[in-house]
Amino acid sequence: MRQTSVINDLLSTITDTRIFGERRKPRRTSRADLAQLIESLLTGRGESSSLERAAEFLRAYRDLDSAGRTFVFRTLAADYGPEPERLAAAAQAYLDKPSGTTAKDLQRAAEPRRVEIFRRLNQVTGGTQALVAMRCELVERLGNHPDLAPVDDDLKRLFAAWFNRGFLMLREINWQTSAAILEKIIRYEAVHAITDWNELRRRIDVPDRRLFGFFHPRLGDEPLIFVEVALTTDIPRAIGPILSGNREPIDPQTATTAVFYSISNCQDGLRGISFGSFLIKQVATDLASELPNLKNFVTLSPVPGFAKWLKEEAARPTSAVDDTTRGLLEELADNWINNTAQAKSAEAAFGPLTAHYLLEVKDNNRPRDPVARFHLGNGARLEQINFGGDVSPRGIASAHGMMVNYRYVLSEVEKNHEAFVNEGKIAVAPAVTRLARSVKIAERTPSSAPAQLPPPSATSNEKKEHKSVTEGTRATTA
Amino acid sequence: MRQTSVINDLLSTITDTRIFGERRKPRRTSRADLAQLIESLLTGRGESSSLERAAEFLRAYRDLDSAGRTFVFRTLAADYGPEPERLAAAAQAYLDKPSGTTAKDLQRAAEPRRVEIFRRLNQVTGGTQALVAMRCELVERLGNHPDLAPVDDDLKRLFAAWFNRGFLMLREINWQTSAAILEKIIRYEAVHAITDWNELRRRIDVPDRRLFGFFHPRLGDEPLIFVEVALTTDIPRAIGPILSGNREPIDPQTATTAVFYSISNCQDGLRGISFGSFLIKQVATDLASELPNLKNFVTLSPVPGFAKWLKEEAARPTSAVDDTTRGLLEELADNWINNTAQAKSAEAAFGPLTAHYLLEVKDNNRPRDPVARFHLGNGARLEQINFGGDVSPRGIASAHGMMVNYRYVLSEVEKNHEAFVNEGKIAVAPAVTRLARSVKIAERTPSSAPAQLPPPSATSNEKKEHKSVTEGTRATTA
Amino acid sequence: MRQTSVINDLLSTITDTRIFGERRKPRRTSRADLAQLIESLLTGRGESSSLERAAEFLRAYRDLDSAGRTFVFRTLAADYGPEPERLAAAAQAYLDKPSGTTAKDLQRAAEPRRVEIFRRLNQVTGGTQALVAMRCELVERLGNHPDLAPVDDDLKRLFAAWFNRGFLMLREINWQTSAAILEKIIRYEAVHAITDWNELRRRIDVPDRRLFGFFHPRLGDEPLIFVEVALTTDIPRAIGPILSGNREPIDPQTATTAVFYSISNCQDGLRGISFGSFLIKQVATDLASELPNLKNFVTLSPVPGFAKWLKEEAARPTSAVDDTTRGLLEELADNWINNTAQAKSAEAAFGPLTAHYLLEVKDNNRPRDPVARFHLGNGARLEQINFGGDVSPRGIASAHGMMVNYRYVLSEVEKNHEAFVNEGKIAVAPAVTRLARSVKIAERTPSSAPAQLPPPSATSNEKKEHKSVTEGTRATTA
């Protein structure tokens, strides 16, 4: 009844620590022993003894300190690639006589030896979970240890196989769900923070709110990704009323619109394996079948890169930002959103510029804005630009309060997606196109030139954030 | 509530046919269209359009006749290996400058292109099931089409990853289990046939009988392998009383012995992926924890190769079969087991020879008998030789009625397994060793020399059967 | 995991016997000990010791032979009514001084003492099941032992409370359901027998067939009542095509009609507690919500009393049967349904007479036909008369092959039900009314007068069958 496993132990260390403080004295494993342990994972010939050694390695890993774990990763990187002699011989053999057999031998020889190690670790109860946790820690080290990249690459490829869509299970999360899962929802919500259990309840225990997540048979109660949905009677322009603790729920049968107002990836260890597109489409399909009156499936999404881009753009000599707006940006006081005059000017200026930013500002022929890239890549269309959509400090700081709606028209998603992937073409509502067209690129007046012009978003935080989203990591989306 | 999928459709064709006759006119796909469809599986860049094409391919495959399916397999074999130019270039690049990067490029180039096809098919709902079904049909064609072997090899490697032990779920099967699963148990039982629902009930709806199977999240109600267990008060010497419909069940709390009397692999498409060892050990562990009085975990197993070997051995000039036994073999009438005198002679002769056969007759330093190879390879020990253990026509024909018990001593399984795998050493009870030692190899008297001496079991059926068992295919084990 | 209980033991005696023969020697309890055991059920003051004694009594009862069980029932009847002195005193006290207190005392004194016994037996695990089984055996004895009627009456009143609608759970039964339940469905089907598991599968494992049952938390896998549903594209006129093993299933989304073609009560021990009306209405509501194209909810029902009534009616001097029909009835050969001329005459004659029989022939202002009484009482309307609806030997013998459809129009059910209950008014389709009106009551010609005229169906089997259905016992309905 009470399942236990090496890895539940491993992961629960954190948990129990939170409850009762540190409780177990880590046993130290010497570097030499560690190296031997890793090697033993490959040398055993028997299937079940291999299981035993895999469990032993995971226990040892659990008790390592940070340096010990780095040692493990570096050993896997340095000593467990393909065997050079064997690979060279196989390459030569293929070149000498290309055939099915020599090709197959070459394929075998080219596989890094650590791949088999990961496969064996994956067999232990809790092994998948442990590997996901290990990749988390590996990724954190990539900056300082670029030599670890091939290890990350191998893990990512294995994860792509193990976490392929066929294994994902959609579950509705509500007040009937176990506390073990709900606790993780609170922890993983990355867009609009859930402050406590009462706030959670307002999002899952009301007739016009839903929450769905993808789960995987080997990760148990750990969600991979989840989306929060509001059922409404029109396309919302602001997040405040959606999250309000003081609103009147509606009868879901009267709802015409399902709003995906928050999507959170949960597993940093699965960075680069994308689940969001499948999730949104499956939830939309299921809701459409449950509630026949639903006509619109839209997001209410942030524009995380807008403020940063706008500042840079304003500083360029030839710029989409005119002098009036440049002046406005300099004048804006802390609380400008409540200053009627400033708000009015801001609305006139920011709407068109947001449209321009999302449709025209691109890196590698893809929108620079990570959230735009995600939804447009899924086949959604850019539907509506909302001034004052998110007036929280974070919303003001990152996007001057702008939010947008992306719309999933189920019958057009496939077509939009292909056009975006193949031609970089963006599906967009005519009104938004008009807004974007109203922006003119012009030379700025000399007086306002800044001293230093930053390069276009190089190695900035915002850039990193982009990357994380398209690769499907835990990130703020929607 | 009522799930449907391309592949449930595909598989249910058989089912529905059984119930209502043929119901769907297969739509024909031309060879050219088929080839294009396969190619399209790789060319699409969008993730979700790729899903759509995969489903389309599976529907087309479902409606193909046998020749059409052969065409698909041959296309995959001929046109979807690694790209020769790319592979040659990558091999040369690595030889020119061995590095992490060139090794990785070489690895990518060496992967057959069909592997990505299989991965994409696996993403569709029901895709795993379809691929398992496809491999079934592929395996049937290997004899006539040896060029298909690499395709089989690629599928087997993918299955080894997807069906690794971490994904297997152990379920107890009893009278509370759904008819959908029970029906498959009846169909898949390969050792001691279950003739109808009443016979099934005698094996799962009584306190001293158990049935456990491994399931996989993507195969739904399809068992991968199952084992039938009898709880007894001593180590049984014959299968008849175990299967009897006219016996007194015992209170499981009084049982000292768990007898694994039948193990059946269910999925021909998973041939070569072994589950049996894990299953037996997990079931033994679980039963030991539920019923603390259980002390012995044994099989009651057939000796499928004994009669065949004995016949061959008797024909050799230098032989373990002495003249008396040779005479007995020639004399044995159809119903000899009920002939007291003959039975007595047979018991004296066959016991030692069975021990000899299992312990001494080997291929590649492994016991020739497939069931022995399976259990001894799992770490069991050869415990007891039973004359008259299976007096059914099949038991008499294949093993002169002999059965044996293999014993799983949980604390020794690991050690036995390693000794067997590494040194070919067989764990065996002293009494069986003594039996085997009583057999003398001697020259036969000239008079009884046969005209033709067959080579030692070459390309015989029995040899094939061996292979199938060690590779874990659907087979008669226990 | 493996639940056991006194009563599972009790009930499984039968089961196990079927599998392995008798296995337990009944321990005999003397009459004196039995009487004492019964008395002890009331005398214990402690709650938990009372549980222990209740279990002891049930074990003793299990091992009694038929005479012993009769003794138990007679003891409960004779010695465990209200206490006469106490009741007389309480009655007098109330008459002397009517008040809340004396009324309450009188209520307590009037309760038969066995009611408390039944309540205590009901507390044991498996107790409800045991009491239901006991009432079965009690009911069988009522004919010879009319003195047991008050015991039956008390049990029935308790069951009405324990099995009230609030406790009933609707479950869909399909091929995913456990064999334990499916086995009971096969056993309990009382209208169109399910011959084996394949026949069962044709009724539950096809997209256009459904089966739903009511269950009760204390009876576990025992269904109380179930209904079988066919999804069709029009209102069916005959049962043969519905049950055919050789038909083409339809897509349920295209179905316009849900046909309730069989309703079976399962528990003889719950005779007189009605579940059928709730079941039909809940199933109709659920199906309507799952399949929006469903417009018609109809039965395909037998007319069990028609042939018997017709024979009696034909023998009356003033009769609804005219001379032509009387002649036809005498002429009908065994296989008349296949005789084109006779079948044609029969169709012309039997349609109107069936309509007349169902609408005009009444006992106590209710239709004499039990199935009509059941469905019309539920608020259905008599929709259609079907000649040749059931040409099985049973259908020919009981109703000359006639079947009818009752139709449940959800919005009118309540109104029809009230009109029927309060005024005896029958809801009926105009076409059926016209059919009935075409029947003329006339004096028969003297020549065909029978020697003896039976009284109108008094104490006949058919009358008994009526009663059983309206009281909701296990019976052939639909």
Place this chain on the structure above:
Amino acid sequence: MRQTSVINDLLSTITDTRIFGERRKPRRTSRADLAQLIESLLTGRGESSSLERAAEFLRAYRDLDSAGRTFVFRTLAADYGPEPERLAAAAQAYLDKPSGTTAKDLQRAAEPRRVEIFRRLNQVTGGTQALVAMRCELVERLGNHPDLAPVDDDLKRLFAAWFNRGFLMLREINWQTSAAILEKIIRYEAVHAITDWNELRRRIDVPDRRLFGFFHPRLGDEPLIFVEVALTTDIPRAIGPILSGNREPIDPQTATTAVFYSISNCQDGLRGISFGSFLIKQVATDLASELPNLKNFVTLSPVPGFAKWLKEEAARPTSAVDDTTRGLLEELADNWINNTAQAKSAEAAFGPLTAHYLLEVKDNNRPRDPVARFHLGNGARLEQINFGGDVSPRGIASAHGMMVNYRYVLSEVEKNHEAFVNEGKIAVAPAVTRLARSVKIAERTPSSAPAQLPPPSATSNEKKEHKSVTEGTRATTA
């Protein structure tokens, strides 16, 4: 999927109000309409129309204000008892001619008419829950409206039938349990308050803590009663270490002792229906089977009446309290427990007096202390007296910090229970008997006589609390 019902609506009013404020305008029903609505519950003849009217009544009740609800209860009390004329006639008929028939008629006539009303309300989805909620409100009115007592009495008798032990389902509550249930556990904990979700987690998500509750099929997620268990290695003397947030959990397999440290009744509407005894015994039995090392099953219980009794006793002329203790009581400062000298004196004095209080101070031959009465009545024995067991302000105020252990020896529980129920005999450990014997009853010295001597606990709060516990209401037990 999303169940709704009249009564979920009814009950969720509270819930939703907490989340979103008042949302529904109550519709007013006039007194005349209410009276008519109640009457209509009995007059309808049709079964399903009766359901409809019951639902209508419950909706109307939901929207009533407090006065309206009082009106409903008074109407049920005044107008829906037995019919006087009918009852008088039946009483007379029985007296004239006592027989089975007249007795049965009398029984029917004696049943208050409201009983049938409650039965019909119980049939509606959510009806049981509504009736339990109604009884809550009825009980609150009993003080001011003694005329409502018969209504309460009828409901209680019906509840005793509907909530009999056979329907109760034991569930383990842990971190896998739904938030809907956990939330109620937080709300209903009545002994040692659970302040928030983290505190809850410390009690259910650790290996050495368990929580079990009884549920009822008709109350859904509403627990009836639950018990919290600590697994320990010895019999604990104080509650502080059990509840500590800073302790080291133990491996449950090493535990020898299961401590029931809190038992809470949850449903005020089920006051008087006792579940606690069954719960403790079933949990003890289950734990014993799961953890074979468990030897002791004990409570750690408060002595809620001790301080109050001691104060009264000290004031009596002839008293168990000697002058030293009397002096101590007057001297005790607020924080005496931390005053070494006072604590030492207190320990010497209070231990014997607690033993005396529990063993010798009785009302109606039962211990006056409600918790003692509950556990001793269940068959537990008084095992150990603990000074300083609960040093919280509440523990000091009500019992000078004393706690006790009651011990459930499963093999003796039945015997103890019978002796207690039949003879008032208390099972007690010898050491406690010795403690009690060390107390001498003696005349106090005149100087300390109080002005007024209170009567022995008459109509005091403490007395009320006693009553509530033995009757099994929501109460502080353990």
